[in-house]
Amino acid sequence: MMKNDMTFVLGGEAGQGVESTGAGFALALARAGLRVFAVPDYRSRIRGGHNFFQIRAGDYEFFSHNEQVHLAMALTREAVDSHVRQLVPGGAIVYDTSLKVDKSAWPDGVQDFAMPIADLVQGAGGSKLMMNTAMVGIAAGLTGLDLRFVEGVIEDNFGRKRGDSMAEANLKVAHAARDYARAHFAERFPFKLEAVDAPKRLLIGGNPAMSLGALAGGIQFMAGYPMTPGSPILEMITAKSAEFGVVTKHAEDEIAAICMAIGAGRAGARAATATSGGGFSLMVEALGLAGMTEVPVVVFEVQRPGPSTGLPTRTEQSDLMFVLHASQGEFPRIVLAPGTIEEAFRDGWRAFNLAEKYQCPVIVLSDHFLATSLQTVPPEALDFGGVVIDRGAMLTPEQLDALEGEYKRFAFTDSGISPWAPPGHPKGVYRSASDEHDEYGSIEEDATNRRLMMEKRMRKLETSRADILPPKLYGPERAAITFVSWGSGYYPVREAMRILAQQGVSSNFLHITDVWPFPAQAVAEALRGAKRIMSVESNYTGQMAGLIRRETGIHIEEQILRYDGRPISPEYILRGLEGV
Amino acid sequence: MVTVKDYQSPVTPTWCPGCGNFGIHQAVKTALAELGLAPHQVMLVSGIGQSSKLPDYTHANGYMTLHGRAIPCATGVKLVRPDLKVIVHSGDGDGYAEGMGHMVHAARRNIGIVHIAHNNQIYGLTKGQYSPTSAQGTRSSTSPEGSIDRPVNPLLIALAAGATFVARAFSKNSRELADIIKAAVQHRGYALIDVLQPCVTFNRVNTYEWYSERVYPVSQEPGYDPSDLNWALRAAQIWGDRIPVGIFYQTEDVPAYEEQVPALKAGPVGLRPIRPLPPEKAQALKAAYM
Known part of the structure; x- marks a missing residue:
């Protein structure tokens, strides 16, 4: 018998509540004191298809999902066929007895737990839609998990009051x-779960962590246009809009979204937009306007896999070179690539400080895997106490009062940073232009002015290096x-290292998070x-290996790459080590 | 007291002598001064084109953005600083070609922006190609045999999109234009002013004489009633030997977008001081994930 170390998968069609049920079960496990790493996998459709939600739970430190499954809960025949292959020996597949399944290709040692689930639901007075709740009940029954954790989540989702009909029926x-x-x-199921006495943890993904970071950083404006997997950030900020004093706008397109954000920034507000690669493609010209x-x-x-529409609901890290070079001409930009929940929260607020301090666009590059995976973290991972607000060289009304002569918005300085004034003060009036301009902001084509202005802007990039975090070495x-990865590569690499250590193989890991200006020396x-x-x-x-070569001359010949839209798993890395 | 001189910029306009932009520029400054608005209370936002250089020649908050994108940039300004009077200057290429989609959405939103479209029926800065408002058959470097596209009717489009203030003016009649701008600045929500403007260098057809012979006050049209959308929809279709100018449509019954944004009830968010969140707010945010 194995205790507190197992992976579940719940599979079914879109519309069967796979993701919401999976997320609810993951929360129940987290509340039972277990560590959780959950990965949703769904297709770009509203009904039908095959979706699944995979949850790894344990009472020890692990870093990512993995490929082995101990209990598969299948709401459709396709889910049976698809997940039975992932089961470990002794693992079981649960499905309704009415499904006609072909067991000829099932791996050895897999247990068939067909149950009259629909009848059980009906007998309990539930509706057909509650098959997913039944699956969670079954999981508790098989593993021995105390049902009160599941009950708590059902009550949270359907109403806390006993007697509420939806909650009551699901219970x-x-x-x-x-x-x-x-x-x-x-009795026949060898994998068990038991609540453990552990400090309370949060169950959260990268998108919400980043959104909370933005709120902590005092975001005042966000515009966006729906695009998976970026839109949840706009949705989450919008949900808190009135309470936190943030204006949010669902714009007519991504061009309008970033232009609105830039307009808000020009007006002195902390402003942002959220999108995925396709939407960012539309934003490219305006990125240069901000620069x-x-x-x-x-x-x-x-990020999601491209090119073009690509795989809308899947993951990839293929926009690195794109965001580094997007838009014509040369201008400073800062690119952050958080890899963990902690970093997603931190960069959510830090990005605003950097944008205002260096008066340039800041791109926070996440991906579907980081954005949508749910994992348990200690409450300190969202370090609200560590938030610093730094608005850079923003002029105060007193400083503006004392200003002599006409305000030079784009004054030449050693750092490249010119003091900036939000509109509304009589002495802080200026115009600015996407044309090359002089220190006052007026359009100017003079060659010397152009050279000085280019140098002033680009100096900011060098100045900003003081705020760039070096990569972190683990191990x-x-x-x-020595593994090298960036962004969400963190989780599977750390997990692969853990497995390698158990096999007696030593490894370490250089994780790059701040990507531009590139921390070449530290790397x-x-x-x-x-x-x-x-x-x-x-x-x-x-792409990162290429960037490292370009910036440091170090040529990394051995590369483990994945571009099938699925998140890198620790097993994928271990297979890659053998295969390279 | 605010005067036109307060808006005087040290920068000399590079417009051609006789350009219609001069009349529009004068009218804007006159209108703002007469309304008692100081330069720091105003933000002029433009796209790219000859018309869009106007903020460079004006002492006021100014932002010269991208071709076609002045309206979304201005929308961002207005949504964080609704206390500022936001005026967009676009051309007919800038505003009605690349920017037309944004105009339609600004109109249906009724965002509090005054949109002054400098309409000279030609591309000036890129040297004389036909524009969205050029008459069918216009010969230009990109339509040597005459343009096949039919011209847009910006007034009709704005009205159909739900604009709450729609006007047309002639740049030569600067005083009348100033009065329309004053009404637009005081208007609740989006206001389009399509300004007919001769291009003395590239448009040899739609000259000062051509316009002067044709324009007349729209108020002379029988049954003039700018509160009646159906009347305005009919009047907006008059174009040819006679071209009506003036306010075609105006309603103050539709709230501006920014009046309805919950986050703005407590005042402009752009003026809210930014501080770290108090611990109890942070705790409440975290609690949703436990």
């Missing part, structure tokens, strides 16, 4: 299903294998003397 279904599974199958007119603006770019200083120093460097990225061309 009855969960009970009936739990009782049936416990009575008929639990040229030195307007602070934050772009949350949550021992010297190791047989070069960290990689100097590494025995075997292995880069891990979710793209075809090894």
